[in-house]
Amino acid sequence: MPLLPVILAAFFMYGFDGNVVNVALPAIQSDLGAGAAALELVVGGYVFSYAAGLVLGGRLGDLLGRRRMFLTGVAAFTLASVLCGLAQSPVQLVLARMLQGLTAAAMVPQVLALITTVIPGEQRPRALAWFGVTGGLSGVCGQLLGGLLLGADVLGLGWRAIFFINLPVGLIVFALASALLPRTTANGRPALDGIGALGVSGSLALALVPLVLGREEGWPVWTWVLLVSSVPAFWAAVMWERRLAARGGQPLLDLTLFHRKVFTIGMAINAAFMAYFSSYIFVISLTLQTGFGYSALGAGLVFTPTAVLAMVTSLAGKRLIVKYGLRVMTAGAAITGLSVLLVAVGLQAEGHRVAVPWLLTAMGLMGVGNGLILPSLVGAPMTGITPERAGVASGTLSTIQQFAGVTGVAVVGGIYFAVLDRDGYATAAEVAAWIALALVLTMMVLTARLARAVVAQRRPSTDKPEALVS
Template identity: 85%
Template sequence: MLLLPVILAAFFMYGFDGNVVNVALPALQSDLGAGAAALELVVGGYVFSYATGLVLGGRLGDIFGHRRLFLTGVAAFTVASVLCGLAQDSTQLVLARMLQGLTAAAMVPQVLALITTVLPAEQRPRALAWFGVTGGLSGVCGQLLGGLLLGADVFGLGWRVIFFINLPVGLAVFALASAALPRTTVAGRPAVDGIGVLGVSGSLALALVPLVLGRQEGWPVWAWVLLVSSAPVFWAALTWERRLAARGGQPLLDLTLFRGKVFTIGLAINAAFMAFFTSFIFVISLTLQTGFGYSALGAGLIFTPTAVLAMVASLTGKRLIAKYGLRVMTAGTVITGLSVLLIAVGLQAEGDHIAVPWLLTATGLMGIGNGLILPSLIGAPMTGIAPAKAGVASGTLSTTQQFAGVTGVAVVGGIYFAVLDHGGYATAAEVAAWIALALVLTMTVLAMRLARTVSAQRRLGTDESEALVSA
């Protein structure tokens, strides 16, 4: 069936662009004269605008149709990518990246929603597993393929090729999606919850702005004021959402989703994974290139075992999950934790002389671990969601992932740069690795709890748990 590969190709584009800039940071610094703050915004600005627009993007898909929003998002994302490639200075690039993130926020929530609403019920668990695998592989391939593109210097474009590559891909996805996606009738035209949009997006912005910019600006008073004020603003937004739902309105957030333990625990696992993986890739990429002198291609090749073994393990993992359930996810978190531990110990013992075989072994184990995690990562919170709530549920999930990712980059990256000011790259990366290990251990605890919850629900015969295990 053409539908699933096409919509997953769009999701791959989003994930690829979120990570490929990591290998291009030194080139951006030399070509555009980008400073540290600009480099962080090139990475964080994309995630920031994406995260703040996700819930609205999911809701608009519910209102106007997932097919229409998907096609609009793909077209706009392609245009924004070209604008990134045409940027003449760091300010233009940051603004284009933020536009790119907003367009992705219209596109990505529709992918999960289309899986949930268009595909037959028996195909959804497998499709959700492939969605999780695609998300993980897009991040790793951003490192590997980005390094290959930069190393080849395609048409002499330098770093610009990592954005221009989206033009032919985006056009192909748009054309194929126009033919493959079914036309569906949207029931009703409920109004957008404008107050909810402002409250939820505003509270996230109040938290994300200081997290991204605070360290670069020396944590001025305004950064702390914004960060502290985000909590009461978010609480006020949730209060409005509850009252609107009680009156029979259409709130932006469906808080009833959080009544399910599987959805809530699954959401927490996604948050921990994204905080770990996004920040760890950022730190290791920067360390390998800027600190240890690797080329963009060399740094990308270090992650080759992660990409290859993640694919192999994910295909095997789907069969293992059918037999052993969510214990496979728990095993994956343990293996990923071992890989991070190897990197931390290697950096502590060898510093910037850490051997390439040691790094390749560690990244290979990370691929195996992540490959066992990914098939259930998305399926855990999304399975059992009613089709009418698919858009808002996917928007909530994706927002949680991205907020966790940008928070991980900001917090772990901030600690990394703080240690770097007083020590070498190896020491800073080692500290970041220990923090990453703590996040992976948190995932292990949550995965064990999720497995127990699903097991208990299976004994009660709930449909949700049966579907989750089959994913």
């Protein structure tokens, strides 16, 4: 599958850039004189614009062709990365990051859609597993490689190197994808649900803006007004989508996807995982650097066991899933839960003096657990999705993942900072760890329900049901 590493490299770029800024925030603050609100927007603005544009990006891939949208997205993402590295003020960096998120929204949905349409059927389970693994590793490697780049101070670029590194990678991915991606015709007539795109993106904006900025601004009245108004706004968008589908149009959201229990439960598992993972990595990275005095490189190295063991375990996990089905995913959630529990107990007992070997053991267990979860994380909700619906399904999946991730960071981060002001870093991180544990336990319950739903969906077939979610 020579094409698979190429399109997964683009997916890795997106995930890397979503996480690498966590270790670079102190350097950005020092160099650009960025305030707390600007720093939060450097992180949240990327996720906000990405989440707001994902469903539209998936739909454009269905309508205009996935090759065209993928290549356009890669080129635009590379350019936006360069603009991030060239930023001379906090405002310029925030705007460039939001542009980067929008271009990622054009690129990423095509990756999963290409896997489900271009990769041969017998190789697709393995490709889906690698997609999930790449997503997880890109997040952890953002911490580790970001720390290495900052520690090495490549060419004296400082924090700018974390963005400029996308230039050679993006050019290589664009060249190889141009040569390898097949030329196919777009599905259906070139129609676009503009009202649906505005309604879905607008309702997401109404929710994400206060979630990202509310804590920093002290939760003024306008944040609550926006947050509450996002509910009727989204309801109105859903009603429009239903009416458009009933008239035989092409709605942005295919709401019939949620009639499938496998898709719905799989989406809930993805949401729980992203809320746990995004908030947990954010809290631990910030605590190690700002609270416990670790360098960017030192903090990144703490995540090394997670990255290495997640890769090793995920490779074994693919074979285990074929044999044992979704019980492997449940076991992975249990191991991840144990790792979070160890961190919480260590912080409670030792505070900022928690031993490095204890942390490394816990982070290693998280890698093992996540490695067992990731191969099925994306494949599960996509089971049984037809090729013509792959783009909108992947866009919907990615949108929910990102919304869950930014919500996790905003909510858990808000609790973390509130406890921090009163009790210090160790206690704040401990509270965040208990919340993460609750999310992981929720995943365990949902995977048991998913296993039953997959069996029910595949019962008429003689195939082994659960193997298809790998």
